[in-house]
Amino acid sequence: MKVAIIGGGVTGLAAAYHLVNKGYEVALHEAGSQLGGQVRTIKIGGSDVEIFYHHLFRSDVVITDLIAKLGLESDLQWLPSVGAIHSEGKIYPFVGPIDLLRFTKVSLIARVRLGLAAMWLRYYSGWRKYEGVRASTWIKKTVGEAAYSAVWRPLLKSKFGSRFQDVSMTWFWGKVHLRFASRDGIFAKEKLGYLTGSFRRYIDLMSENIHNQGGTLITSSKVKSVLTDNEQVTGFKYTIDGEEYEESCDVILATTPSHIFKEIVPESVNNSKYGELLDSIEYQWASVLFLVLDRPLTDIYWLTMTDDDMPFVAVVEQTNLIDSSVYGGNHIVYFSNYADPDDAMMRLGVDDIFDVYEPYIKRINPDFDRAWVREKHFFTDRAGQPVVDYLYHERLVPHQTPLKGLYLANNTQIYPEDRGQNYSIRMGFRVADLIAINGTE
Ligand SMILES: Cc1cc2nc3c(=O)[nH]c(=O)nc-3n(C[C@H](O)[C@H](O)[C@H](O)COP(=O)(O)OP(=O)(O)OC[C@H]3O[C@@H](n4cnc5c(N)ncnc54)[C@H](O)[C@@H]3O)c2cc1C
Known part of the structure; x- marks a missing residue:
């Protein structure tokens, strides 16, 4: 059985790795020039660093096992992380429970309720009870209106834009439950995982293994359409450097976002109930302004922004987790934002974005000067x-599609946990097993 995989991000690579090691013939096509998808990297000061900030939690056991299997166990560092909340020009450290008590933005009772709610979610595992429940409703009821408005409302709003009030409590449970599991105890500091030399290293080793087992990995190859005969996959068309090619296969696993999947599959899929499910799920943009500075901006790794007018949600200073000497003395800061589908900011160039963000960066550190910026x-x-x-639970999209031999695995199908490499790898392995069982059916 010949399996074609569309997309060389973590999901596609994990599925390819699992399938070639089971003896299947695999050809993976990636539209970009580099493998890794959202985990792709650039070089700063001679070292690789992810274009989007990346770290692991202790609960990320599938990726931790994979990294160990690939021989990189001793290079996975677990580092104490310094977190804080920025509110109205003030930075409140948020490392342990004592810091919560110092968060004077809300009353003492509200702080205690915030702490108890987090502790409840950390230990409670009956997440199914939260299906059909809005996070905003649960949080307001549990911690009170003031604490909700000061802490969780801005976070939900910044991540989900106009849809923030409808976000599922299961999503919120996953976020808090797995995050707090990254502490060795309730009073211990959070530890985050990072691979020496960047996550690119395990991606390279996985790719090498796929290649050594006879699999094919083709970059800069954009799949244009899935070919079928009698509702059965027969092959696909793709372009490299503007040239069109056609290849036959028995099974196709697409790991692209749903809207790209819809562009390459036959109309019969889009017009089916399956197509309706795909249409019912929306995406927010993710963006980062990535600055390379000649000095630190703060001494915090993860700074959560809560002011309503802030154009970014979090400031992640990579070089407060990994020493700047690794990047040739450069300091790396990500300004992270999520945006509604029609947000015009997402179409701006880097200089325009920087102009918008600059006054807000000064709110974090008033000394900040654009002369500090070496690269953006x-x-x-x-x-x-x-x-x-x-x-969401009523509209989860199955991996198996109405077309025989066509499968889909992307981040809309990660549930109840929040998206992350760990769950993309788990999904890649699971869908590979499904293909091994059901094949061209
Ligand atoms: C801002 C941000 C921060 C994150 N932080 C973390 C973190 O701290 N820790 C963590 O573990 N995870 C994090 N993640 C999540 C993690 O990166 C993802 O879960 C994972 O990389 C998704 O992998 P994927 O393969 O499913 O999708 P993608 O990485 O999107 O891969 C899909 C691939 O398909 C390719 N493709 C699309 N169309 C075609 C086509 N027609 N033909 C061929 N190829 C095509 C794309 O080029 C892409 O490479 C973060 C993600 C973002 C966006």
Whole structure:
């Protein structure tokens, strides 16, 4: 059985790795010039670093196992992370429970309720009870209106834009439950995982293994259409450097975002119930303004922004997790934002984005000067974050499609956890097993 995989991000590579090691013939096509998808990297000061910030939590056991299997176990560092909340020009450290007590933006009772709610979600695992429940409703009821408005409302709003009030409580549970599981104890500091030399290293080793097992990996190859005969996959068309090619295969696994999937499959899929499910799920853009500075901006790794007018949600200072000497003395800061599908900011160039962000960067550090900037980039992803609303569980898209031999695996199908490499790899392995069982059916 010949399996073609569309997309060389973590999901596609994990599926390819699993299938070639089971003895299947695999050809993977990636539209970009580099493998890795959202985990792709650029070089800063001679070292690789992800275009979007990346770290692991202790609960990310599938990727941790894979990294160990690939021989990189000793290079996976677990580092204490410094987190804080920025509100009205003030930075409130948020490392442990004591810091919560110092968060004077809300009353002492509200702080205690915030802490108890987080502790409940950390230990409670009956997430199915939260299906059909809006996170906004649950949080307001549990911690009160003031604490909701000061902490969680801005976060939901910044990630999900106009849809924030409808976000599912299961999503919120996953976010808090798995995040707090990254602490060794309730009073311990959070530890985050990072691979020495960037996550590119395990992606390279996975790719090498696929190649050594006889698999084919083709970059700069854009799949244009899935070919069928009698509702059965027979092959696909793709372009490299503007030249069109055609290849036959028995099974296709697409790992592209749903809107790209819809462009390459036959109309019969889009007109089916399956097509309706695909249409019912929306994505927010993910974006980062990526600055390379000659000095630190703050001494915090993860700074959450809560002011309503802030154009970014979080400031992630990579070089407060990994020493700047790794990047030739450069300091790397990501200004992360999520945006509605029609947000015009997502079409701006890096200089325009920087102009918009600059006064707000000064709110964090009033000394900030544009002369500190050695390099700047603006990276975006249209399918950065699926909108997991409170009825999401009723519309989960199955991996198997109405066309025989056609499968889909992308981040809309990660549930109840929030998107992450760990779950993309788990999904890649699971869909590979499904293909092994059901094949061309
Ligand atoms: C801002 C941001 C921060 C994140 N932070 C973390 C983190 O801290 N920790 C963590 O573990 N995870 C994090 N993630 C999530 C993690 O990166 C994703 O879960 C994972 O990379 C998704 O992999 P994927 O293969 O499903 O999708 P993608 O990476 O999107 O891969 C899909 C691939 O398909 C290709 N493609 C599309 N169309 C075609 C076509 N027609 N033909 C051929 N190829 C095509 C694309 O070029 C792309 O490479 C973050 C993601 C974002 C956006």
